[in-house]
Amino acid sequence: MPVRIAELSRRSGVPVPTIKYYLREGLLPAGELTSPNQARYSDVHVHRLRLVRAMVELGGLSIAAVREVLGALDDPEKSLHKAMGTVSAAVAPPDSGSEDEVAHEQARAFVERQGWVYRPRSYAHTALVGVLTTAREVGHERFVETLDVLADAARPLAEVDLAYVLSAGSKDEALEGVVVGTVLGDAAMAAVRAMVRRELSGQLDDAEESRSGSDGNDTDPERGES
Amino acid sequence: MPVRIAELSRRSGVPVPTIKYYLREGLLPAGELTSPNQARYSDVHVHRLRLVRAMVELGGLSIAAVREVLGALDDPEKSLHKAMGTVSAAVAPPDSGSEDEVAHEQARAFVERQGWVYRPRSYAHTALVGVLTTAREVGHERFVETLDVLADAARPLAEVDLAYVLSAGSKDEALEGVVVGTVLGDAAMAAVRAMVRRELSGQLDDAEESRSGSDGNDTDPERGES
DNA sequence: CTCACATGGATAGCAGCACTTTCTACTATC
DNA sequence: GATAGTAGAAAGTGCTGCTATCCATGTGAG
Structure with missing residues (x-):
């Protein structure tokens, strides 16, 4: 069920421009390009988007801090307590x-x-x-x-x-x-x-x-x- | 031991312009005016200044939130648990x-x-x-x-x-x-x-x-x- | 007494941040 | 082939927490 950006926006409740901003800032992986200017986004993106919003709104993290945390999350080498360190x-x-x-x-x-x-x-x-x-x-x-x-x-x-x-x-x-x-x-x-x-x-x-x-x-x- | 603003700045570690800003924003009571453009500040001011910095830096409170809290602090009518409510x-x-x-x-x-x-x-x-x-x-x-x-x-x-x-x-x-x-x-x-x-x-x-x-x-x- | 220097008060400016808007291609679809 | 949607980049916006500049006034060392 890959969807386009407008639908991603609807599902996540995050405005399209903000999604683009997060993409630029590396908080969200790029969608799968079906053509030079057409991409598809999946449930992974919806989920990630919600996680980002949780950190920004509830945790009060800056965009840079969120990027740091997500980096740790995506690093396959990262151990549990290293991730904890990064998060704290x-x-x-x-x-x-x-x-x-x-x-x-x-x-x-x-x-x-x-x-x-x-x-x-x-x-x-x-x-x-x-x-x-x-x-x-x-x-x-x-x-x-x-x-x-x-x-x-x-x-x-x-x-x-x-x-x-x-x-x-x-x-x-x-x-x-x-x-x-x-x-x-x-x-x-x-x-x-x-x-x-x-x-x-x-x-x-x-x-x-x-x-x-x-x-x-x-x-x-x-x-x-x- | 009332002092002038420069000394207040030294004692509190807060730059003079920032102190003036806090005065304007009502986070700090005005000094005792000895003449239209000369005021004296006391230990109360040093202490208040440190409290403000603690809230801003450690608590991450906005200037407006700090003003709110200080207002509750200075209100002689405020009960303990009302103050707690304001702070939280x-x-x-x-x-x-x-x-x-x-x-x-x-x-x-x-x-x-x-x-x-x-x-x-x-x-x-x-x-x-x-x-x-x-x-x-x-x-x-x-x-x-x-x-x-x-x-x-x-x-x-x-x-x-x-x-x-x-x-x-x-x-x-x-x-x-x-x-x-x-x-x-x-x-x-x-x-x-x-x-x-x-x-x-x-x-x-x-x-x-x-x-x-x-x-x-x-x-x-x-x-x-x- | 006097004059460099500090002060109060006000206004304006600045930097950073988190978006948001605007733009220009381009494309997929009705 | 109009129409709506999209990517990507760049510039703009609004807000916040300071900072800098002015200037009239005052202070205090010499």
């Missing part, structure tokens, strides 16, 4: 540059405490050092103390991620699972975390308000204000 | 629009299963529905099954967040704790999660490679390739 690099915020000696040491101690391999040059590690540096800069030295809780929470998550990936039939599927698990996983985690936070803080506030009898306007605190 | 709205990816009926139902069922209050209009909920919709679009229907694990993991995190916030001395500090906890917390979580993932997948790969005796190039998989 793409998802991570661009290197802020400022790094603090103390933050470095805090990160090292944390990694050691967790019994992990110390990889100071990994993207994740750099990102963590950046976070710790910033935390110190804004005067939240105690932030570092929450790291171990994060690690404990992250462990089962990583296990699920991995199980999810390993349950894939083919290697291609597994690699895509890495992408989906990371991008969607991080987004879902942020959302769920916010929900739990609100749930807890709501209980607290309720208790507090019933004590203080404040003029609680009881509208849903979660309406959009845009 | 700012951190969340801009609404992608496409929503799927099934995803909606999955989210509702999830919330119910967790025993939470169903707030379909909250930003977090919308974000979650967006993620689930996307997951289905890219053919990862099973992604939804991982949600409960996320929730279990998120619970202790939220407790830590809350404890962190409540340990603050003043209300201002508490509100700032919300911001720091969310922005830095999400960034840290992503980093830690990536580290755990790599740790686990590394073990797996090692096992796999010793079986298959692959031509493992044994370089650190986590070097930058930029």
Whole structure:
């Protein structure tokens, strides 16, 4: 069922010019040319297109980052954890540059405490050092103390991620699972975390308000204000 | 120790033109005018500036989103969980629009299963529905099954967040704790999660490679390739 | 006192990014 | 053989986050 670009656009929900743009940028493989100016696109293209949109819209990745990730995905030599590295690099915020000696040491101690391999040059590690540096800069030295809780929470998550990936039939599927698990996983985690936070803080506030009898306007605190 | 703009720039590491820009955009309160064209800035400004940079660089927030968050921070009426709502709205990816009926139902069922209050209009909920919709679009229907694990993991995190916030001395500090906890917390979580993932997948790969005796190039998989 | 230099405030400009529009062939089809 | 669709390239657009320039005013070292 190879189709032309207009149909590809319809199926994927992506405008034709944007598809052309993605083709130019190498996010989408060229269609099969049936003549110098006529090409056919397949389901692979539809799928790839959706993946790209997921990374761009949900993951907030730049086009360059998406290209990087897809490159890793398409590389037949790429191992699972190399692909993971590439993906987390793409998802991570661009290197802020400022790094603090103390933050470095805090990160090292944390990694050691967790019994992990110390990889100071990994993207994740750099990102963590950046976070710790910033935390110190804004005067939240105690932030570092929450790291171990994060690690404990992250462990089962990583296990699920991995199980999810390993349950894939083919290697291609597994690699895509890495992408989906990371991008969607991080987004879902942020959302769920916010929900739990609100749930807890709501209980607290309720208790507090019933004590203080404040003029609680009881509208849903979660309406959009845009 | 009020200082002039040049010194403020030095202390915060933010260029003078950028400070002026932030002043114009209302991210930074005006300095105390000692004359029509002479103002003094205090430590408050240094601190605020660092907070802004943290949100922009680490959190990836837009200037408009930062203004929104700071507005909530400065509002003396704002309750804790309202502030949280504002912050998670700012951190969340801009609404992608496409929503799927099934995803909606999955989210509702999830919330119910967790025993939470169903707030379909909250930003977090919308974000979650967006993620689930996307997951289905890219053919990862099973992604939804991982949600409960996320929730279990998120619970202790939220407790830590809350404890962190409540340990603050003043209300201002508490509100700032919300911001720091969310922005830095999400960034840290992503980093830690990536580290755990790599740790686990590394073990797996090692096992796999010793079986298959692959031509493992044994370089650190986590070097930058930029 | 005075004059180089800094400041505030405003406006304009710039670079990058993610598209979008416009153009020119050409082709397949009705 | 009109008509609609397509490829491919290039230029244009709109937005964002700064940056540069101006200039009238003020400050402070000598």
